[in-house]
Amino acid sequence: DVVMTQSPLSLPVTLGQPASISCRSSQSLVYSDGNTYLNWFQQRPGQSPRRLIYKVSDRDSGVPDRFSGSGSGTDFTLKISRVEAEDVGVYYCMQSTHWPWTFGQGTKVEIK
Amino acid sequence: EVQLVESGGGLVQPGGSLRLSCAASGFIFSSYWMYWVRQVPGKGLEWVSRINSDGSTTSYADSVKGRLTISRDNAKNTLYLQMNSLRAEDTAVYFCVGGLNKWGQGTLVTVSS
Numbered sequence: 001d002v003v004m005t006q007s008p009l010s011l012p013v014t015l016g017q018p019a020s021i022s023c024r025s026s027q028s029l030v031y032s033d034g035n036t037y038l039n040w041f042q043q044r045p046g047q048s049p050r051r052l053i054y055k056v057s058d059r060d061s062g063v064p065d066r067f068s069g070s071g072s073g074t075d076f077t078l079k080i081s082r083v084e085a086e087d088v089g090v091y092y093c094m095q096s097t098h099w100p101w102t103f104g105q106g107t108k109v110e111i112k
Numbered sequence: 113e114v115q116l117v118e119s120g121g122g123l124v125q126p127g128g129s130l131r132l133s134c135a136a137s138g139f140i141f142s143s144y145w146m147y148w149v150r151q152v153p154g155k156g157l158e159w160v161s162r163i164n165s166d167g168s169t170t171s172y173a174d175s176v177k178g179r180l181t182i183s184r185d186n187a188k189n190t191l192y193l194q195m196n197s198l199r200a201e202d203t204a205v206y207f208c209v210g211g212l213n214k215w216g217q218g219t220l221v222t223v224s225s
Contacts, residue, residue, distance in 0.1 A: 048218060049157065054213075092157060094157075100171070101159045103156055103158070104156075106157075
């Protein structure tokens with residue numbers, strides 16, 4: 001199975017400041033169709049996960065543009081340009097290139 | 113409004129069975145791959161199973177293969193997960209997911225004597 005490794009696992013941030021989460025995969029996530037199926041999910045406390053980003057950098061409908069994704073191959077990043085209080089929660093990267101799909105361990109974002 | 117509503121969770125003894133259901137509305141259910149994802153409370157997420165739009169193709173995580181069976185009824189807009197030979201390590205919240213961007217609220221399955 002593809003192992004997804006996130007860092008850091010805990011991220012205290014100041015409101016209005018940027019935040020960045022790294023995700024590395026144990027093998028390339030480039031699919032045979034040329035696309036890279038790397039997703040980012042947000043799980044707020046007490047809620048179900050919500051997808052923010054798909055195919056590395058495409059934002060889902062309704063996702064604020066302060067969230068952005070980047071990367072290629074095995075190295076990916078989720079950035080929040082200015083953290084807001086509603087961004088508190090756990091963020092997971094997830095690959096949907098190789099079955100079984102796999103999630104990273106999660107990064108807990110909290111306000112300092 | 114898109115809705116996925118899971119039901120059927122509860123407390124079951126090791127070796128027992130349970131059937132989860134997920135009622136979908138607000139989107140064209142029969143056009144979507146559907147999935148079950150589970151989460152041990154306070155822990156991370158794990159893909160359990162997937163099924164294609166017409167139900168002809170299914171896949172499972174190794175940890176559940178041979179014990180859990182995914183199915184769907186497109187006429188009823190409903191996804192199922194038949195869970196047999198349950199183990200303590202199957203204890204988790206089970207989420208129904210559509211197209212990766214539609215999630216239910218989850219149903220808790222507890223396997224304990």
